Amino acid sequence: MRRRLIAYGGAMTESNGTILAEELLLICHDPVTGRPLADANRVQVALAGALLADLALADRIRVDERGYVYGLHPAPSGDPDLDALAQRIAMEQRHRKLTWWVHKTMSNKIRTGLLHRVAYRGLMRHEQDQVLGIFPRNRYRPADPAAHAWRRERMRAVLVAERAPDPGTVALLALAGAMRVDGKLFPELPRPQRRWLMKAVVENDGIGQVVRKVIQSVEASTIAVMGAVVVAGAAGGS
Numbered sequence: 001m002r003r004r005l006i007a008y009g010g011a012m013t014e015s016n017g018t019i020l021a022e023e024l025l026l027i028c029h030d031p032v033t034g035r036p037l038a039d040a041n042r043v044q045v046a047l048a049g050a051l052l053a054d055l056a057l058a059d060r061i062r063v064d065e066r067g068y069v070y071g072l073h074p075a076p077s078g079d080p081d082l083d084a085l086a087q088r089i090a091m092e093q094r095h096r097k098l099t100w101w102v103h104k105t106m107s108n109k110i111r112t113g114l115l116h117r118v119a120y121r122g123l124m125r126h127e128q129d130q131v132l133g134i135f136p137r138n139r140y141r142p143a144d145p146a147a148h149a150w151r152r153e154r155m156r157a158v159l160v161a162e163r164a165p166d167p168g169t170v171a172l173l174a175l176a177g178a179m180r181v182d183g184k185l186f187p188e189l190p191r192p193q194r195r196w197l198m199k200a201v202v203e204n205d206g207i208g209q210v211v212r213k214v215i216q217s218v219e220a221s222t223i224a225v226m227g228a229v230v231v232a233g234a235a236g237g238s
Contacts, residue, residue: 019079020171021050021110022118023151025140027172028181031148034127034139037181040108041229046179047114048105049222051085052098053171056214060086063217067097081110099221106225115140123147156186159197165204167211174202174219178226 018026024046028037036043052069055061058077062070071090076083085105096104119126119140127139142148155173157163176182177198186194202215 018118018123019050019082020054020168020175021047021081021114022123023168023172024050024175025114025118026123026142026148027151027155027185028176028179029124029140029142030184031142031145034125034141036140037184038179040111042179042226044106044108044111045102045222045226045229046175047111048102048107048225049175049178049218050171051081051105051110052101052221053175053215053218054082055086055089056218057167057171057211058082061089063098063214067099067217067221068095069098069101070095081114097221098217099224102218102221102225103228106229152185159186159194159201160189161201165201165206167207167215170201170204170207170211171215171218173198174215175222178219178222 025043028043028046029035030037038046052061056063058074060072060074060077060082062072064070069089071086071092073090074086076086089101115124115126115138118124122143124140125143127141129137129139154163155169155176158165158169159173173182176185177195182194182198183191189197202219203212205212207215
């Protein structure tokens with residue numbers, strides 16, 4: 001089987017300027033196979049949740065007690081996906097719930113664009129081959145296996161309380177749990193213990209009450225949309 005490495009023009013070293021959606025992609029691709037740990041629908045929903053979480057954690061949007069989202073009109077961040085979503089929210093004539101925005105934001109275009117971004121920046125290697133010599137297949141492997149291992153270890157350390165929680169890592173853990181990929185990320189932890197730890201870390205007061213509520217709202221909305229998308233996909237395939 002012939003593999004072709006897709007070249008991008010970006011820098012080949014890791015940057016600390018990654019957004020949550022990029023981090024989620026980096027974490028949730030198998031470093032050996034280059035394939036995502038979840039199906040495309042789940043990845044798309046989780047990426048939408050990650051973009052909204054980034055905006056909320058940066059105080060660019062506000063989520064009220066009922067789950068409605070309000071634009072706060074802060075200065076642009078310079079990130080094209082975050083700024084475009086913030087503008088969409090600000091221009092929406094009606095206030096919509098977070099679940100509505102997760103559903104409206106998820107798309108294969110967003111997923112593909114973010115994959116191209118991390119490959120362009122040299123954080124992942126994009127390889128393309130063919131199945132049966134006909135059908136194209138894309139693989140995305142971490143460009144730096146040590147950095148990939150460090151990302152997972154950082155999440156595990158927060159999960160088992162070996163490291164103080166920070167909003168970004170807690171949000172990634174919540175989204176990984178919503179995708180149901182936590183078992184693949186932390187196979188050494190028995191499922192009951194893992195699920196208990198996942199719940200405990202999101203409810204931890206160490207990240208602050210407001211931040212905790214934001215992450216819980218994003219997690220709940222992502223799970224709700226994910227369930228609807230999976231059910232619709234199963235019905236469509238029957």
